[in-house]
Amino acid sequence: MGLLSVVLLGVVSLFYFTQPPALPAIQPPSATSFDRALIAKGAELAMLGNCNSCHTKEDGTAYAGGRPLETPIGTIYATNITPDPETGIGSWSEAAFLRALREGVRRDGAHLYPAFPYDHFTKASVDDLRALYAFLMTRDQVRAQAPANTLPFPWSARALIAGWKLLYFTPGELKPDPTLSAELNRGAYLVEGLAHCGACHTPRNRLGAEQNDRYLGGGDIEGWHAPALNATSTAPVAWTSDQLFTYLRQGFVLPHGVAAGPMLAVANNLALVAEQDVRAIATYIGAMLGPATADRRKNAKPAATAAQPQAPTARASASTDGAVLYAGACALCHEPTGQHFSARGIPLGSSKVLAMPDARNLAHVILGGIDPPNASPAALMPGFGPALTDGQVSALMAYLRRTFTNQPAWSELEETVREARQSSRAP
Numbered sequence: 001m002g003l004l005s006v007v008l009l010g011v012v013s014l015f016y017f018t019q020p021p022a023l024p025a026i027q028p029p030s031a032t033s034f035d036r037a038l039i040a041k042g043a044e045l046a047m048l049g050n051c052n053s054c055h056t057k058e059d060g061t062a063y064a065g066g067r068p069l070e071t072p073i074g075t076i077y078a079t080n081i082t083p084d085p086e087t088g089i090g091s092w093s094e095a096a097f098l099r100a101l102r103e104g105v106r107r108d109g110a111h112l113y114p115a116f117p118y119d120h121f122t123k124a125s126v127d128d129l130r131a132l133y134a135f136l137m138t139r140d141q142v143r144a145q146a147p148a149n150t151l152p153f154p155w156s157a158r159a160l161i162a163g164w165k166l167l168y169f170t171p172g173e174l175k176p177d178p179t180l181s182a183e184l185n186r187g188a189y190l191v192e193g194l195a196h197c198g199a200c201h202t203p204r205n206r207l208g209a210e211q212n213d214r215y216l217g218g219g220d221i222e223g224w225h226a227p228a229l230n231a232t233s234t235a236p237v238a239w240t241s242d243q244l245f246t247y248l249r250q251g252f253v254l255p256h257g258v259a260a261g262p263m264l265a266v267a268n269n270l271a272l273v274a275e276q277d278v279r280a281i282a283t284y285i286g287a288m289l290g291p292a293t294a295d296r297r298k299n300a301k302p303a304a305t306a307a308q309p310q311a312p313t314a315r316a317s318a319s320t321d322g323a324v325l326y327a328g329a330c331a332l333c334h335e336p337t338g339q340h341f342s343a344r345g346i347p348l349g350s351s352k353v354l355a356m357p358d359a360r361n362l363a364h365v366i367l368g369g370i371d372p373p374n375a376s377p378a379a380l381m382p383g384f385g386p387a388l389t390d391g392q393v394s395a396l397m398a399y400l401r402r403t404f405t406n407q408p409a410w411s412e413l414e415e416t417v418r419e420a421r422q423s424s425r426a427p
Helices: 001-015 036-048 094-103 124-138 160-168 182-192 243-249 264-271 275-289 294-304 318-334 360-368 390-404 411-425
Strands: 068-071 074-075 219-221 224-226
Touching: 036 124, 036 264, 094 124, 182 275, 224 264, 243 264, 243 275, 264 360, 318 390, 360 390, 360 411, 390 411
Parallel strands: none
Antiparallel strands: 068 074, 219 224
């Protein structure tokens, strides 16, 4: 790290005097100056890019910024991207907007932190980015100044990003692969570009760059684990492209379950875009996942068809507390013979969350529950944070992992639960 810091400082000194120039400010263009069809196209692209989720704080106005993103180096706040000329992008010309998304440079010439995924947006076509500009510049102007980022030195020095770009950023539009079908090319364009799936689902190195050799191999986002979307997926039942399409479109599909955490907003947005684009994404991701290997089929079968556990006795010892909690809190929805509610509790032997290498998602789900996607209102789950202690939640998690999967036991569960409770502010 010391050697790397020296190299980066040298790069910064090289780039210090060649910082991109500021671009002139403009008056916000009139909404009538944009073609309606272009605005409508931009609206769909904004949904595909999940712009509203990142640039809208809790209970805030859409696209007005202020939402915090916790990163390993500190907190970065999403900016206001409404056409307000003082606190938003109203003074940005189309050229300034395109430069930000294609090169990661603000209108004033400062480098943008790659928490804004311009390493993906650079792959989008100019025509698509112009449509996105038309959509954003026709939103209501909202005066809202985003809080200052809280990053320690040296990460607070934006000049360092020049070195990061030299090492990890390759600008340029993604071109079609002549060996792929039109649908696969469209899927690749969306997944690798505006939809920026790899920003969450690809692991990163210590400097926050995606590890391209592990593309879509599973990553971290806001205290959740984004599961692998390639052949290393741990989902006990192999995904099909049709299942992926339904999951992305509706936020729920049997046997895999419901979109939760950061994925919930993605599913809600994809419900509003052209069906063929969601189908293309599902087809491309399905090709990345590939067919289940013989080992996965062998391992998945006993997990997916695991016998239902016997109901514990009232005198269960401390070592069977997890079984007691399962019987009281989970079995009524998740056992076929015990389903008494409209909620869609999937068989836990096919749960992708239980099979993950990381226990955080299950902790979040048990503590806070699952808000149902807009397209699947029955796919809900109540949170048990107010009723269960950290020890009880960790005992339940250990029991579920041991009973419904053939994966190794998770470690340090109580610490995982405690951190999940704190980060989600669950009771």
